[in-house]
Amino acid sequence: MYKKLLLFSIVTLAFASSDDWAEYLGGSDRNHYSSLTQINATNIDQLKVAWEYNLPDSGQMQVNPLIIKGVLYGVSSTVQAFALDAATGKEIWRFGDPLKNWASTSRGVSYWTNGIEKRILYTAGPNLWALDAETGKPIPSFGDQGKIDLHLGLPPIAANKFIISNTPGTIYHNLIIMPLRLSEGADAAPGDIRAFDVMTGKLVWTFHTIPYPGEFGYTTWPKDAHLNTHTGAANNWAGMAVDNERGIIFVPTGSAGYDFYGGNRKGSNLFANCLIALDAKTGKRLWHFQTTHHDLWDRDLPAPPNLVNVTHRGKKIPAVAQITKQGFVFLFDRVSGKPLFPIIEKKVQGSLLKGEKAWLTQPYPIIPKPYARLSSEIKYNDVNPYAENKEELIQTLTSLNKGWHDAPRKKGNLILPGFDGGGEWGGAAADPDGILYVNSNEMGWIQKMNPSKTSSLNPGEKAYQTHCQSCHGADKKGNPLSGYPSLSAISTKRSKAYIQQFINNGKGMMPGFNHLSKQEKDNILSFINDELPKEVASSNAASYVSPFQMTGYNKFLDSKGLPALSPPWGTLNAIDLNTGKYLWKIPFGDEPALALKGITGTGAENYGGPIVTASGLLIIGAAKDGKLRIYASKTGKLLRTITLPAAAFATPSTYAVNGKQFIVIACGGTKLGTPKGNKYIAFSL
Numbered sequence: 001m002y003k004k005l006l007l008f009s010i011v012t013l014a015f016a017s018s019d020d021w022a023e024y025l026g027g028s029d030r031n032h033y034s035s036l037t038q039i040n041a042t043n044i045d046q047l048k049v050a051w052e053y054n055l056p057d058s059g060q061m062q063v064n065p066l067i068i069k070g071v072l073y074g075v076s077s078t079v080q081a082f083a084l085d086a087a088t089g090k091e092i093w094r095f096g097d098p099l100k101n102w103a104s105t106s107r108g109v110s111y112w113t114n115g116i117e118k119r120i121l122y123t124a125g126p127n128l129w130a131l132d133a134e135t136g137k138p139i140p141s142f143g144d145q146g147k148i149d150l151h152l153g154l155p156p157i158a159a160n161k162f163i164i165s166n167t168p169g170t171i172y173h174n175l176i177i178m179p180l181r182l183s184e185g186a187d188a189a190p191g192d193i194r195a196f197d198v199m200t201g202k203l204v205w206t207f208h209t210i211p212y213p214g215e216f217g218y219t220t221w222p223k224d225a226h227l228n229t230h231t232g233a234a235n236n237w238a239g240m241a242v243d244n245e246r247g248i249i250f251v252p253t254g255s256a257g258y259d260f261y262g263g264n265r266k267g268s269n270l271f272a273n274c275l276i277a278l279d280a281k282t283g284k285r286l287w288h289f290q291t292t293h294h295d296l297w298d299r300d301l302p303a304p305p306n307l308v309n310v311t312h313r314g315k316k317i318p319a320v321a322q323i324t325k326q327g328f329v330f331l332f333d334r335v336s337g338k339p340l341f342p343i344i345e346k347k348v349q350g351s352l353l354k355g356e357k358a359w360l361t362q363p364y365p366i367i368p369k370p371y372a373r374l375s376s377e378i379k380y381n382d383v384n385p386y387a388e389n390k391e392e393l394i395q396t397l398t399s400l401n402k403g404w405h406d407a408p409r410k411k412g413n414l415i416l417p418g419f420d421g422g423g424e425w426g427g428a429a430a431d432p433d434g435i436l437y438v439n440s441n442e443m444g445w446i447q448k449m450n451p452s453k454t455s456s457l458n459p460g461e462k463a464y465q466t467h468c469q470s471c472h473g474a475d476k477k478g479n480p481l482s483g484y485p486s487l488s489a490i491s492t493k494r495s496k497a498y499i500q501q502f503i504n505n506g507k508g509m510m511p512g513f514n515h516l517s518k519q520e521k522d523n524i525l526s527f528i529n530d531e532l533p534k535e536v537a538s539s540n541a542a543s544y545v546s547p548f549q550m551t552g553y554n555k556f557l558d559s560k561g562l563p564a565l566s567p568p569w570g571t572l573n574a575i576d577l578n579t580g581k582y583l584w585k586i587p588f589g590d591e592p593a594l595a596l597k598g599i600t601g602t603g604a605e606n607y608g609g610p611i612v613t614a615s616g617l618l619i620i621g622a623a624k625d626g627k628l629r630i631y632a633s634k635t636g637k638l639l640r641t642i643t644l645p646a647a648a649f650a651t652p653s654t655y656a657v658n659g660k661q662f663i664v665i666a667c668g669g670t671k672l673g674t675p676k677g678n679k680y681i682a683f684s685l
Helices: 002-015 390-399 459-467 496-505 518-528
Strands: 048-054 066-068 071-075 081-085 091-095 110-113 118-124 127-132 147-149 170-172 175-178 193-197 203-207 241-243 248-252 274-279 285-290 306-312 315-323 329-333 343-347 361-365 413-415 435-441 445-447 449-451 548-550 570-576 581-587 611-613 617-620 627-632 638-643 653-657 660-669 676-684
Touching: 066 653, 081 118, 110 170, 170 241, 241 306, 274 315, 315 435, 329 361, 459 518, 496 518, 611 653
Parallel strands: none
Antiparallel strands: 048 676, 066 071, 071 081, 081 091, 110 118, 118 127, 127 147, 170 175, 175 193, 193 203, 241 248, 248 274, 274 285, 306 315, 315 329, 343 361, 413 445, 435 570, 449 548, 570 581, 611 617, 617 627, 627 638, 653 660, 660 676
16 A cells, blocks of 8 residues: 555656646645746746637636646636647637536636546536546546535435535545535535545545544534534635645635524534644544634635745744634644744633623734734724715724624624635745745625524515525615625516526525425525415424524625725735745735726735746736736735736636746636626736
């Protein structure tokens, strides 16, 4: 067995070269780093479009494409996998039917080879597919004719619960360890971390993130939490990093469902909101650190960690750095899990909601300082200077509680960094010198909790309140400026069949509700269409309804839909992890509505990460203004700005073919109200 693993390690190291971008975010260390130097500060003014690949569908693409031996592998907005000639953009193959596949925003694919076979592994809906990398055809010997259902290995109660995977799985030898996106409610499936055999699709090991009796962490939950009747999630959705040399996989997890009320899950809730180090062969826990106790604010760890080498007290240390939505960087010794900078348990205000028992301290790293502003730093007059309704914003800001990690309440909390971060799924880049580059959002959100009123509701309204209200509001008007569309009068625009399709399967970042009974889904449809649903037996109703619900995912905005707080609204940061000090910090992006008036330097909302090269370039799309920006990584000086055909909410890749270096990025737009796009675009000298 040892010889087989050693041989595989040699093959794995040999299949990729420095010309390739062979794994998600550039490598198993997730450092977004390339050793290529052909494109540099002296010649970036010569960058031109080398090729464009136009997809037949359009919409948001978060993909970080892989490039291996001159072939680019990506995914479309409707989750079709494809391969291109990386030098020309010419299509080699495409897999998947957009008319049959419901759309789940994808961040890319995984690649595996043993030196003979070459496989692409990617997800569509709840299915993990194994495709022949050369032809794009499913491999019949993998699972059921090329696919496995990611419900495999979960308890029977989760058999029909919502499961997809937006992020590529992590390859370790002959294993693929899969991230999962689950419901945000109490109906979520359990977030078990599972490894599957790349050759057969068989389940190899499972780590329970909601521990079973006798397992470490079991006492941090109610005794029945593992049964998945009213508590779920604690899942990894953002992806993982793996130290191939040491055989350690690093898994960041998210919150438990329901996200915003935990009276039914009293305790610190291990292993939700943790960075977990597991033995990659067996799934055995080596160490963990919890970044939020008993999460009530959706403080998922939003990105894979970075595996870096740093110098502390004169000693070179293999380290792991984890960014957070809160704007923190946690840095640990990769082997022992010991923090490399001080972390304190900071006191926070407890629960004001009946039945809740919030944790009274939260981890707070002293170094590095946060890369985003915290709610507790905001003053009553820190409002957008360009807003037309400043007095109204000041009144709202004054009325909100701004305590850091204070428990949710009816009055309302300012959440800053917002529910999306801070740090986001695009992740951070890191160079061999131990410098971390992270882009951050500075959008404030408002969290208000209301009692659930289930006793007087008809079945449709009750089901809507449980599953839909947090996003679309009690009045069904949603919050379009926050990205949540109105459902009022939708029956005049869309057929019942069309609406039912999205209730079943979701779309983009909206989860599907196919785990609900047909009667519950019919009730939701009736309520959305302003019809009175038929009364149903209580056995068909949701088994658990939280006594409090958040009123909605509401951004704190001015009358024009711009951020209500003062700029910057997005930043780019370079942090020296050897010292914990910032090398530089700058506003990132421009708010398009203000840029038209000549007002720049505000920073802007951004999704997607940067890449960094050995030639000293930091390259990033991400901002809603639709630009590709290239900076000097050592100073933060802006060297080049290129207007893209659509906003690129994706992390770029860089690679070389036949001695020529390229930069490629997916331009799908759509998010944050930006126009749709359908292009992958590559640049070269």
